[in-house]
Structure formats: C-alpha cells, structure tokens
Amino acid sequence: MIPKIKDTIARHGMIPTGSCVAVGLSGGADSVSLLHALLELRDELDITLRAVHINHGIRGESALRDERFCRELCDALGVPLHCVILDVPAIAAQRCIGLEECGRQCRYEQFSLMAQEHGCIIATAHTLSDSVETVMFNLARGSALGGVCGIPPVRKLDSGSTVVRPLIGVTREDVERYCTERGLSFVTDETNADTAYRRNLIRHEVIPTLRKVNPSVHTAVERFGRCAAEDDAYLCALAAEALQKAAIEGGWSADTLAALPSPLLRRCVVAITRARGCTPEYAQLELCADAVRNGSGAVMLTERLRFAVSRGVARLDSGSASQPEQQWEVRAIFPRTRLPDGRVLVFTEIDLGTAFATQKHQKLLFKNALSCDIIKDNISVRNRREGDRFAQAGRGVTKKLKKLLCDEGIPAEQRASLALIVNEMGILWTEGFGASELCRPSPDDHRVILPEISGKE
Known part of the structure; x- marks a missing residue:
C-alpha cells in the first residue's frame, strides 16, 4: 500500500517538501492506516505531522470511546492531537439540513480552522472504495455530471486551505490488509454495518453485486469518474468564459446567457449562486434557466437570496423574502x-x-x-x-x-x-x-x- 500512497502523493503534488500535515483521525481503519503510513514516510517526505479528531455529538458513549482511542494512539505515536466536540444535531436543525450533510460541513469548517491556525495541509482518509460508493450514490440520486466525478484527490476549500486524500488510490481491502500486516488497532463505527443507511447499502449490497458483473468494478467506476471530472472541468471553464462575456452593469445579460447551450447555462447559474455561498437544487437550477430563457422570472434560492431576471438582466438579490413577514x-x-x-x-x-x-x-x-x-x-x-x-x-x-x-x-x-x-x-x-x-x-x-x-x- 505504501508504494501506491507515494505514487498518489507525487502524481497529484499533494504534499510539498517541508509541509505540516494534519490527519483527520476518526479512529477507524482508514484514518489509522493513513496516520501510520505518513509516519512511515515522514522523513522521506520531510513533513511534520499533527492530527485532528472531531466528535459530532451524535453517537454518545461510542463517540467518547473513539476520542479516547485517538488520544491514546497519538500519545503512543508522539503525534500532537487536537480534539473538537460539536453538537451537530443542533447545528443541523439551525441550518435546516440533514445530519450527514451537516456533519460534513462541520468537519471541513474545523479543518479550515486547523489549517489556518497551524499552516497545515489537511489529509483525509478517503479511499478508492469511498470514491466509487460516492459515484454510485450520486448516480442513484440523479446527480448531474459534476456529481459523478468521485472524490477529488486534492480539494481547495473556500477558505484557501488544501485538503488531500493520499489513500484515494487504494481500496478498503488494501487498508484492512495493511492494518492486519502491521498489527494496527482501530475502532469500528457500529453504524457502518447498518444497511438502513443508503451509503452502507451501496457498500454492502450494491458494490458486491456489481463485482459479479465486473470483478474490476472499482477500476471501471474510477475511470468513469475521472473522465466525468475532465469533461465537467472543461464545460465549467467554457461557462466561466461565457459568464465573463455576459457581465454587464447590475448583473449579467439575460440574452447572452439564454443563447448558451443548456449545459453551459446551468453551469453559469451555479457559478453565479456559488459566489454567494449557495448551491441550488436541480429543480431550482432548472427554474433559474427557464427564467433566463423566458427573459423574466424569479426563483427564491434561500430565505434571503433570489435569482431574478427582468429588463434583460439576470442578477441575485435579497428578494421579498428578506423583508419582515406581515403577520396576520x-x-x-x-x-x-x-x-x-x-x-x-x-x-x-x-x-x-x-x-x-x-x-x-x-x-x-x-x-x-x-x-x-x-x-x-x-x-x-x-x-x-x-x-x-x-x-x-x-x-x-x-x-x-x-x-x-x-x-x-x-x-x-x-x-x-x-x-x-x-x-x-x-x-x-x-x-x-x-x-x-x-x-x-x-x-x-x-x-x-x-x-x-x-x-x-
């Protein structure tokens, strides 16, 4: 597994010489193996290591057990550990989003804070298996091209911090073999086997069934995701050029946008909204595109953000939803x-x-x-x-x-x-x-x- 990790790091330029790397450590097999592998490569890569553990406030005593394990592991390895305790259910209710999505958002927010405080690159333990499951999950949800690209090896956060995935070229089986060969202990999330969770259903039932169709399903899906990512990047670049040409005082020319092919128009709308911290649902995206083509219309994206088209101009504004509600x-x-x-x-x-x-x-x-x-x-x-x-x-x-x-x-x-x-x-x-x-x-x-x-x- 070590040669694969070295190849992934080198191929994607993940970790420059002399970097500080903070490993997102859950205590599971993936993150434990990543921490050990980077320790093994520490001198060769000339890096310093830290770890960060996040307790989401969801799993009660099990989460406290995981935190204790991570503390003991890092003490034994001599790796500085930063632990964060969050109340994700409360945050999810406040943001009106699901627990899984809220947990993901909170993790990356904490990663950004860690990176800014210590000047670190964040390394997460996503594997090729995770990437394949993500592609299949998003396909089942009906995601557009951008959603079936898999997990990127390197990601730039909005804060400017960098997240790298050194295990993205290895499978979960590779990780388990590595842990067995080196006698590594790890904790197991009891919910991982529960197929009531859709991702677990894909992991335990869908992927094994697909292996009967193609034993190399991981390689095949990874190749599909890589090609999709290249195609999506090209279309996004074209959309960025088109959006720049459409820019006018007060917004963007609706006529210029309306003349674009649908794949570019949708990406233009996404680029416009993401600049204000909003990623629209597909149904909202289609409504926005319809408003552009019709030359007028408005779509409330959030309670405080509206995509509107009028008098030949497409723009974002606060809309009527930002005004106090009239009580009756x-x-x-x-x-x-x-x-x-x-x-x-x-x-x-x-x-x-x-x-x-x-x-x-x-x-x-x-x-x-x-x-x-x-x-x-x-x-x-x-x-x-x-x-x-x-x-x-x-x-x-x-x-x-x-x-x-x-x-x-x-x-x-x-x-x-x-x-x-x-x-x-x-x-x-x-x-x-x-x-x-x-x-x-x-x-x-x-x-x-x-x-x-x-x-x-």
Missing part, C-alpha cells in the same frame, strides 16, 4: 372564515360512520380530521410566528415549524401565507400538513371537523 390573525368563524389574502377556510362537520361508508372523505380524514370538542373552543387562524412548534398527528414528534417547513422543501416565499388553526394550547392544524396531536380525534369521537382551504372568492 383572524377569529375563526364557522363554517367559513375569510383569510386576509382572500382565500376561504371552510369547516365541514362530518359523521365518521357516514364518511367511511361512502369513502368520500377517507383520505382527508386520516390527515386532517380535528376533534369537534376542541376545534369549536375559542380558536383563531393566523400565519406563522417565531418559535412556533407543531406536533403533526401520527408522527410522534414535535418540531419547530420553521424546521418542518425547511425539511419538507416549502418555498420560502410561500411560508408566510400558510394558514394555522390555533388556540391557547398551540397549533391545532397546519395548512398542507394537517392535524396536530393536540386536536387528533379520539376513538370515542363520532363526529369530526374537516378544515379545507378554497381559492379566493
């Missing part, structure tokens, strides 16, 4: 309550026996039915407020309404208009999400209220 609240009047935007909230009282006999309302009932005893007591209808929490019926969990709307992909510009039925207990019903556990009918209820919103009258 009206007293609920049965059977019809007019909302400030002109829509009407209709309350229909339903006999459960009749409804199930006719099957007319079954689908809506399961999600929306409210207890008659609660719904008629001093209720009102309003839009959202800061700090609102909602316990959706049947989910068994209470969430911040803001996080629920983020998780479900409700466009930012629509959130302020969603109607909520409330009383002193809290939110009883949320438009688009249905009833709360607070107002869910009991088994003894024979009649329920079904709220529905009709169009403007």
